[in-house]
Amino acid sequence: MPVSARSWGVLIVLCGAIFLEGIDVAMLNVALPSIRADLGLSTGMLSGVVSAYVLGYGGFMLLGGRAADLLGRRRMFLFWLVVFLLFSGLGGFANEGWVLLLARFVTGVAAAFMTPAGLSLITTNFPEGPRRNQALLIYAGTAAGGFALGLVIGGLLTAIGWRWVFFAPVLLSLVILVAAIPLIKDDGQRPAVRSFDMAGALSVTGAMILLVYGVVRLEHPSDGPLLTAGAFAAGLALLALFVAVERRSAGPLVRLGILRSAPLVRANMMAALLTASFFGFQFLVTLYLQELRGWSTVQTGLALLAAAADVVLAPTLTPWLVNRFGNARVVLGGLLSGLLAYALFLGVGLDWTYAAMLPSMLLIGLMFAFVYGPLTIVATDGIAEHEQGLAGGLINSSFQFGAALGLSMVTAVNVAVLGAASDAESGLTAMRAALVVPVTATLLATVIAVVGLRGRSRGRTGGERALSAT
Numbered sequence: 001m002p003v004s005a006r007s008w009g010v011l012i013v014l015c016g017a018i019f020l021e022g023i024d025v026a027m028l029n030v031a032l033p034s035i036r037a038d039l040g041l042s043t044g045m046l047s048g049v050v051s052a053y054v055l056g057y058g059g060f061m062l063l064g065g066r067a068a069d070l071l072g073r074r075r076m077f078l079f080w081l082v083v084f085l086l087f088s089g090l091g092g093f094a095n096e097g098w099v100l101l102l103a104r105f106v107t108g109v110a111a112a113f114m115t116p117a118g119l120s121l122i123t124t125n126f127p128e129g130p131r132r133n134q135a136l137l138i139y140a141g142t143a144a145g146g147f148a149l150g151l152v153i154g155g156l157l158t159a160i161g162w163r164w165v166f167f168a169p170v171l172l173s174l175v176i177l178v179a180a181i182p183l184i185k186d187d188g189q190r191p192a193v194r195s196f197d198m199a200g201a202l203s204v205t206g207a208m209i210l211l212v213y214g215v216v217r218l219e220h221p222s223d224g225p226l227l228t229a230g231a232f233a234a235g236l237a238l239l240a241l242f243v244a245v246e247r248r249s250a251g252p253l254v255r256l257g258i259l260r261s262a263p264l265v266r267a268n269m270m271a272a273l274l275t276a277s278f279f280g281f282q283f284l285v286t287l288y289l290q291e292l293r294g295w296s297t298v299q300t301g302l303a304l305l306a307a308a309a310d311v312v313l314a315p316t317l318t319p320w321l322v323n324r325f326g327n328a329r330v331v332l333g334g335l336l337s338g339l340l341a342y343a344l345f346l347g348v349g350l351d352w353t354y355a356a357m358l359p360s361m362l363l364i365g366l367m368f369a370f371v372y373g374p375l376t377i378v379a380t381d382g383i384a385e386h387e388q389g390l391a392g393g394l395i396n397s398s399f400q401f402g403a404a405l406g407l408s409m410v411t412a413v414n415v416a417v418l419g420a421a422s423d424a425e426s427g428l429t430a431m432r433a434a435l436v437v438p439v440t441a442t443l444l445a446t447v448i449a450v451v452g453l454r455g456r457s458r459g460r461t462g463g464e465r466a467l468s469a470t
Contacts, residue, residue, distance in 0.1 A: 007125045009183045011135050014118040016176045017081065018139060019146035020169055021111050024088065025053070026150025027157060027165040028104075029286075030297045034162040035100070045097040051216045052101045056108025058400045059209035063201055065116035065393015066253050069386055073124070074184050077117040081180070084110035085173035092166030103166075112396075119392035121184065123380050133377050134319045140373035141314025148308030151301035158297065200253035203242040210235030212401065218408035219415075254390060258383070264391070266452045267379040270331065271398040273445035274338075274371055276406030277438035278364065281342060282307075283407055284414070284431050284438075285357075292350060292427050306358060309365030314373050327374040332449040334370025335442055337363045342439045346432060350424055367442075406441065410434040 029050070036046050068076045084107055091103035122139055126132035157164040214231035217224070246252040259265060282304065289295040289303060321330045341363035348357075379395040380388060411434075418430035 006183060006185075009179075010125050011122060011138065013176060013180045013183055014122055015139055015142040016172070016179070017077070017114060017118050018143040020084075020172050020176065021115060022143050022146025023150035023153065023172075024107070024111075024169045026147045027154030027168070028053075030151055030154035030301065031158045031162040031165040034158050038162060039095065039097060039100075041097050041100075045101075049097070049100050049104055051213075052105040053108035053111075054216060054400070054404050055209055055212055056105040056110075057112045058108075058212035058397065058404060059205055060109045060112035061116065061397040061400055062208060062254070062390075062393045063205050064113035065120070065389045065391070065396070066201075067113060068117035068120050068389030068392070070389075073117045073121050073389060076113050077121065077184065078177070078180060080110040080113040080117070081173060081177055083107075084114060085170055085177065088166050088169045088173065092163045092170070115396050116389050116392035119376070119380070119396065120388040123383075123388045123392070124385055128381065130319070130323060133322055133373075134315065136376050136380070137318050137322075137373035138315040140376055141311050141318075141369065144314075144368045144372055145308050145311035148305055148311075151304055152298065153301075155297035155301045197245070197249050197251055197253040199245045200242055200249060203238050203245055204253065207235050207238035207242055208397070210238065212404055215401070215404045215408050218405075219411040255387065258387060258390065258394075261382070263378050263381075263452065264383075264394070266448055267375045268394055268398040270335075270371070270445045270448050271375050271379070271395055272402030272405065273441045273448075274335075274367075274375070275399045275402035276409070277338060277342065277441040277445070278368070278406070279403040280406035280410035280441070281345070281364070281435070281438040284410055284434055285345075287414075287427075288348065288431055292424050292431075303354060303357065304361065306361035307364040307368070309362060310369035310372070313365065313369035318369050318373055321370070322374060322377070327378050328449065328453045330370050331374050331378075332446065332453060334367045334374075335446040335449055337370065338367030339439065339442045339446055341367065342435065342442060346435055346439070348428070348432065348435075350428055402441075406437065409437045413437060 032046055032049070035041065035049070041049075064076070064080075087103045087106040087110065091100055091107070094100045094103060119139070122135050123132060126135045153168070154165055157168060210231050214228055214235060217228040217231060242254075243256065246254055246256050285304065286300055289300045290297070295303070318330065321333075341360040344363075345357070345360045376395055380391045383391040413436070414430045414434040417433040418426055421427075
C-alpha cells in the first residue's frame with residue numbers, strides 16, 4: 001500500500017523533533033563548564049542541572065506514552081513541543097542555578113510526553129512492513145545523529161555564548177511547530193476509556209522518578225548511601241503498588257498483558273544496555289580527550305563525529321539488511337560491532353593518535369545503525385494501534401534509564417579507582433577500569449540477543465515438525 005506525501009512530511013517533522021531532543025542534551029553537556037564559570041555554580045548544582053532533565057524525562061516517559069494513546073497523539077505532541085520551547089528559552093535567560101534546575105526539569109518532562117507521541121505518530125501513519133521499518137530506521141538515525149552533531153554545534157555555540165545553547169533549540173522548536181500544525185492531522189480515534197487511572201499514573205511516575213534518582217546518586221557512592229538505598233527501596237515499593245493497582249483497574253494506565261511479549265521485553269532490556277554502554281563510553285572518552293589529552297570541546301565533538309555514521313547507514317544499509325536477514329540477526333551483528341569497539345579501546349594510552357581511536361568510533365556507528373532502529377521496530381511491531389504510545393513510552397523509558405545507569409556506573413567506578421590521585425597515569429588507569437562497564441553492558445545485551453535468536457530458531461523448528469506431522 002503506497003504511503004502518502006503527507007505521511008513522509010509528518011516523518012520529516014517528527015525527525016526534526018527527535019533531532020531537537022538529541023541536540024539539546026548534547027549541547028548542554030558541552031556548555032556546562034562555561035555555565036559554571038559564568039553563574040558561579042557549585043559542582044552539586046551543576047550536576048543537578050543534568051540530573052533535573054534526566055529525572056523529568058525518565059520519570060514521566062511511561063505516563064507520556066500512555067497519555068498519547070488516551071488524550072490524542074497530535075494534541076500531546078504539539079502541546080509539549082510548546083512547553084519545550086518556552087522552558088528552553090527560560091534556561092537561556094537564567095541568572096541563578098534554581099532557574100536552570102526548573103527549566104531543565106520541565107524541559108525533560110516535555111520531552112517525556114513529546115517523544116513517545118512522536119514515535120506513535122510514525123507507527124500509526126505508516127502501515128506495518130518495509131515502509132514503517134524504513135521510517136523508524138530514518139527516525140532512529142536522526143536521533144543518534146542529533147546527539148553526535150550536538151557535541152560539535154554545542155562547542156561552536158558555547159564559544160559565542162553559552163546562552164545560545166538554550167536559544168538555538170527555541171528557534172528549531174518554532175520551525176518544527178510551524179510545520180507540524182498543518183501537517184499532523186488528528187485521526188479522530190479515541191480508545192474506549194471513560195476514566196483516567198490516576199492512582200496508576202501517580203504510582204508509576206513516582207516509582208520512575210525515585211528509581212532514576214537512585215541511579216543518578218550512584219555517581220557519588222560515598223555521599224549518603226542510605227539515601228540512595230532508600231530511593232531504590234521506595235521506587236520498588238511504588239512499582240509494586242502500581243502493579244497491584246493495574247491488576248484491579250477497569251481502565252488501567254498500562255495493560256500488564258503487553259509485558260507478556262517476549263520480543264518486547266528483550267528489546268527493552270537490550271535498549272537499556274545499549275544506551276548504558278554508549279553514554280558511559282562517550283562520557284569517558286570526553287574526559288580522556290579533554291582532561292587527559294587537553295583537547296578543546298570542538299576537537300572532542302569532531303572526534304566523536306565518526307560515531308554518527310549511523311545517520312547515513314540507518315536509512316540506507318540497515319533496511320536492506322533487515323529485509324534480508326531479519327531484525328534479530330541485524331541487532332546481534334550490531335552488538336558484536338559495539339563489543340569489539342569497546343574492547344579495542346581498553347588498551348587506550350596517553351600517546352594514542354586519532355587513527356588508533358577511529359576504528360572504535362566507526363564500529364560504534366555500526367552498532368547504533370544496526371541496533372537502535374531495529375529494536376524500536378521490534379518494540380512496536382504487532383502492538384495494537386491504541387497501545388502504540390505505550391509501546392513507544394516503554395522503549396524510550398528503557399533508552400533513557402539505560403543512559404542514566406551507564407553514566408552513573410562509569411562515574412562511580414572512575415571515582416572509586418581514581419581516589420585522591422590527580423596525575424594523568426592515575427586518570428588513565430581509572431578510565432580503563434570504568435571502560436569495563438560498557439564492555440559488560442554490551443556483552444549482556446549480546447547474550448540476550450543470542451537467546452532471542454535461538455528461541456526463534458527453536459520456534460521455527462517446532463513449527464516445521466508440527467507441519468510435517470500433519
